[in-house]
Amino acid sequence: MNFLEKRIIKDGVIKPGNVLKVDSFLNHQMDIELIEEIAKEFKRRFGNKTVTKVMTIEASGIGIAAFVAKEFGVPMVFAKKSKSINLDGEMYVAEVESFTHKNKNQVVVSKKFLHEGEHILIIDDFLANGCALQGLISIAESAGAIVEGCGIVIEKGFQIGGRAIRNMGYHVESLAIVDSMDDVNGTINFREQEEK
Ligand code: 5GP
Numbered sequence: 001m002n003f004l005e006k007r008i009i010k011d012g013v014i015k016p017g018n019v020l021k022v023d024s025f026l027n028h029q030m031d032i033e034l035i036e037e038i039a040k041e042f043k044r045r046f047g048n049k050t051v052t053k054v055m056t057i058e059a060s061g062i063g064i065a066a067f068v069a070k071e072f073g074v075p076m077v078f079a080k081k082s083k084s085i086n087l088d089g090e091m092y093v094a095e096v097e098s099f100t101h102k103n104k105n106q107v108v109v110s111k112k113f114l115h116e117g118e119h120i121l122i123i124d125d126f127l128a129n130g131c132a133l134q135g136l137i138s139i140a141e142s143a144g145a146i147v148e149g150c151g152i153v154i155e156k157g158f159q160i161g162g163r164a165i166r167n168m169g170y171h172v173e174s175l176a177i178v179d180s181m182d183d184v185n186g187t188i189n190f191r192e193q194e195e196k
Contacts, residue, residue, distance in 0.1 A: 003037055004153065004176045005190050014183040018156065019100065020126075026153065027060035027125050038175060039067035042123065042151040045173045049148040050119045053077060055140060057096070057107060057124060057132050064153060065123040072121070077114065079107040079136060092142050094135035099128040099159075109139050116144030127152040127174060130161025137170065149173065157191050 001009070013021040025031040054076040056065035062078050069076035079094075082105070091108040098105060114120075120140045124132055133150055140147050147170060155162045155174035166172050177191035 001190065002175065002193075003034075004041075007031075007034060008154070008176055008178075009188060012188065014181045014186060014188065016183050018128075018159070018181070020154065020156070020178065020181060020188075022125075022154065026064075030063050035064055035067050038064060038153055039071045041175055042068050042121075042173070043071040046121055046149050046151060049121070051121045051148055052119045053114075053145075054121050054123055055079070055109075055114075055136055056122065057081075057136060060126075061124045064125060068121070068123050068151065077109060079109050079139060081105040082108045092139040094138045096135035097129075097131045099126075099131065107135050107139070109143075111143070114140065114143035114145055118143070118145040119148050120145045121148055122150045123152075124150075125153045127155040127161045127165075127172070128159045130159075130164050133161060133165055137165075151175075154178065 007025060011024050015021055025034055051072045051074060053074055054065050054069040056062060057079040058081060065076045090111055092114060093106055093108050096105050096107050122136045127133060137147055149171040152174040155177045157177040157179045162172060179189045179191045181188045
């Protein structure tokens with residue numbers, strides 16, 4: 001088990017409805033030393049790529065992506081969830097359905113902060129059905145940027161997102177892949193990943 005899988009076993013809580021709560025260390029209270037280790041691991045896995053910007057989605061991706069951007073020495077931009085329909089052509093827009101809240105949001109990034117030819121590393125805390133990631137990919141590509149890869153902290157491998165996005169040809173690296181979990185007896189099984 002890697003450092004993250006050990007932490008999930010220790011402090012993660014499995015909720016009914018296939019929701020894994022990791023809010024004591026990842027996406028509410030944040031263990032900064034763990035986040036630093038996560039960022040270093042993404043640098044190790046994507047270090048051979050050209051990365052000129054890190055991109056994520058608010059809210060829980062921001063803290064993680066900030067540390068990753070620091071590792072790469074590049075800026076970070078996050079997609080905002082927007083209610084406004086008056087976007088005046090100044091924004092790249094995608095529609096994203098939230099797995100946890102079951103609602104749809106428009107997410108936007110200003111055209112000022114994404115440009116043609118930029119090399120983007122997308123970072124997020126979870127990959128479930130892949131809507132958030134697909135929205136981010138679509139925003140990056142509508143700017144003419146190149147998606148170099150997607151770094152995910154926890155992938156729920158029993159949901160379709162990871163397979164769908166890899167099948168589209170994107171390089172997805174997930175630090176922990178949960179293959180199954182059981183909220184009744186509290187067990188989690190991780191996918192074996194070869195040492196990279
Ligand atoms: P997707 O768009 O891939 O279906 O879901 C990704 C987003 O939903 C992530 O940004 C994350 O915030 C949230 N999410 C999905 N599954 C879980 C989960 O099991 N636990 C938590 N805490 N968030 C999740």
